[in-house]
Amino acid sequence: MRFEFTRRQWLTVVVISIADFCNAICVALQAPFFPHEAELKGCSATEYGLVFGVFELVVFMISPFYGAHLNRLGPKLVFNAGILTTSSCAILFGFLDKVQGHIPFVTLAFTIRIIEAMGNAAFLTASFAIIAKEFPNNVATMFASLETFFGLGLIVGPMLGGALYSWGGYSLPFAVLGFALFCTAILCYVTLPKTSDDEDIKPTGPTMMSLLKIPGVLLAAISIISTSMSIGFLQATLEPHLRQFNFSPVILGLIFIINGGIYALSAPTWGWMCDHPSIKPKYVTALGHLFVTGAFLLVGPAPFIDMPTMLWVTIAGLVLHGLGIGSLLVSSFSDALGTAISSGLPNSIETYGLVSGMWTSTFALGAFIGPTVSGLLFDSIGFRSSTSFIVILHLCVMGVVLLFLCTCDRYKMEVSVSAGDLMQLDGTLDESVLIGDKFITPATRTKRLSYSSRRYGISVEQSRPPAMNSLIACSSFKNRRSPWSQRTPRYRPSYGSLDHRFRASLSVT
Known part of the structure; x- marks a missing residue:
């Protein structure tokens, strides 16, 4: 498998990989020494165990919200806000040893950990979506690359955190590693592509239940x-x-x-x-x-x-x-x-x-x-x-x-193609959507090589754009009158903040 990426794609994967690595370090660094610090404040194992557990619980609850509204909010905005929140909370977590009293310590620990989980969920959800859009033909490979850096961060985090704790006390690992993640957040904001998202924002679209x-x-x-x-x-x-x-x-x-x-x-x-x-x-x-x-x-x-x-x-x-x-x-x-x-x-x-x-x-x-x-x-x-x-x-x-x-x-996806779907804007028949032996003549077959996706059983044309390979090919990508084209925006490798047409519609209303 050959990887011929553009400069934009290389920049995206490098920046997100660095962010993934630093984020994993900050998420996992407190494991070796936070329980001891919590016990000094009078916390039980149940209490500081819940401080760790509530992180995953919040991620579970909030991630579907980010996923459902990612297009409306903008993946880059969610990504930057998430990593900035995670880095800020990591730094704040380092000041907990200055808090006096059992109840204030536990309350602040829970509050910071919950906010950190909200930021981490936003960062992860947006980063996966950005990678899926930037690398439509190598989704699994690039996702695995991110997971490699995240996994390395989870390994390095406790080791590096423990070493810094032994050297400079409780606050040092959070200050150093949290600041490193904060610098990464600035790097991501500056270097990630700034192109605004030109996809339509529809009032009703796919939901988590669908x-x-x-x-x-x-x-x-x-x-x-x-x-x-x-x-x-x-x-x-x-x-x-x-x-x-x-x-x-x-x-x-x-x-x-x-x-x-x-x-x-x-x-x-x-x-x-x-x-x-x-x-x-x-x-x-x-x-x-x-x-x-x-x-x-x-x-x-x-x-x-x-x-x-x-x-x-x-x-x-x-x-x-x-x-x-x-x-x-x-x-x-x-x-x-x-x-x-x-x-x-x-x-x-x-x-x-x-x-x-x-x-x-x-x-x-x-x-x-x-x-x-x-x-x-x-x-x-x-x-x-x-x-x-x-x-x-x-x-x-x-x-x-x-x-x-x-x-x-x-099964193979059975999609009916009506006569209206085959008509182009000029009224002529769009034969490019007709796929299979039933529709392609021998002369056409020699000019247009078709193949069947063995993964999902969908017949697609070799000549179609790579991002269309997993789409239902018999709904014409080129036919603007087809139901598929009306409800599915064209693939564009861009992402950003709120769609300008959506903002314009808000200003009108």
């Missing part, structure tokens, strides 16, 4: 939830499980970054596979569920495996888990976006925003449920027995994915 009513998209959402649940499960209970080995904090920290490191390194490969025309993303999804199932059979190991807990087996399980979450998170985004467009949603920033918001929201939901469920199971039946929950969950979802591939995913 997106989730598509079976393939709903299945992708379930895969995301189950994947983030497996991540949260290990984050909450792996350390108590490994206490039997009496590891030092350094060794324990290295073990914790195995699955995240494998995920970050393998994500581009999974992205390349999902973008390959001969590989359906749902095949990659099914493989990912298989990896996660195998991981949780080994990491315990499972109670029905007659062997004690051994370090090398646990590490092998974490490696499998890293491969599994990489394939699942990358393929689910690519699959949800492609399935939504092939099911009739417009190939526009509105759909990109909805899918981005859905991905961010469902991941946060799983990240909130996972630690909660794992803690309850760990206290009641122990780590080895509780891993059966994730094993059964992923086996069930994998079975549904395979069933969908065998039954529901073999």
Whole structure:
């Protein structure tokens, strides 16, 4: 697969990758030392645990809103506002050690964390949508690249934060890393393309409910939830499980970054596979569920495996888990976006925003449920027995994915083309929308090479623009009278603030 990007595209991916890396660092940097600081202020484990958990809960609740209104607000505006909010909250979080009293400390910690989550959700939703629009033919690959930088940030954040904390106290890591993210926010504002969005803003368009009513998209959402649940499960209970080995904090920290490191390194490969025309993303999804199932059979190991807990087996399980979450998170985004467009949603920033918001929201939901469920199971039946929950969950979802591939995913989009759809503005017949052996003569076939998309079963013309490859080709892109053209704006690689025509209509009314 060749990557021939424009200067605009390279600039976009470099800037967003830097922002993703710095954002992940600021989100994760407080994990090693905030609990200790909170205990000095009289907080219980439940209280500072909720400070971490409320972040994911807010992201889950607010992301669909950003996704639904991304076109109206403008992806660049949402992106810049989100990263600026996250950096400001990271700096403010560093002043909590100056707060006296238990109640004021907890109240401010919750308030700052909630606002930070709102900014982080805005940043992630907008960045995914921008990447989807700028790279319509390499969505999975570029999404995976962003996830690689985000994953590296999650690894570096706690390590760098802990080092700065040891050197200069509580406030230093937040001041240094928060200021770095703030500078990144300024860089993004200056360098991201400033072209205003020229897509129509319609009073009614696709909604989150219309997106989730598509079976393939709903299945992708379930895969995301189950994947983030497996991540949260290990984050909450792996350390108590490994206490039997009496590891030092350094060794324990290295073990914790195995699955995240494998995920970050393998994500581009999974992205390349999902973008390959001969590989359906749902095949990659099914493989990912298989990896996660195998991981949780080994990491315990499972109670029905007659062997004690051994370090090398646990590490092998974490490696499998890293491969599994990489394939699942990358393929689910690519699959949800492609399935939504092939099911009739417009190939526009509105759909990109909805899918981005859905991905961010469902991941946060799983990240909130996972630690909660794992803690309850760990206290009641122990780590080895509780891993059966994730094993059964992923086996069930994998079975549904395979069933969908065998039954529901073999259809071809049936779109009727009326005579009115074939008439051009000058009254002549637009034969370019007629695709298939029934409409193309032998002479025309030699001039116009057609092929069938093996991923979604949609016949498209080789000569059509790349961004049209996932559209229903028999609704003419060129025919302005067709229903498709009336409700779907042309693809344009631009994004910005509020549409000028929308603002003009507001001023008139």
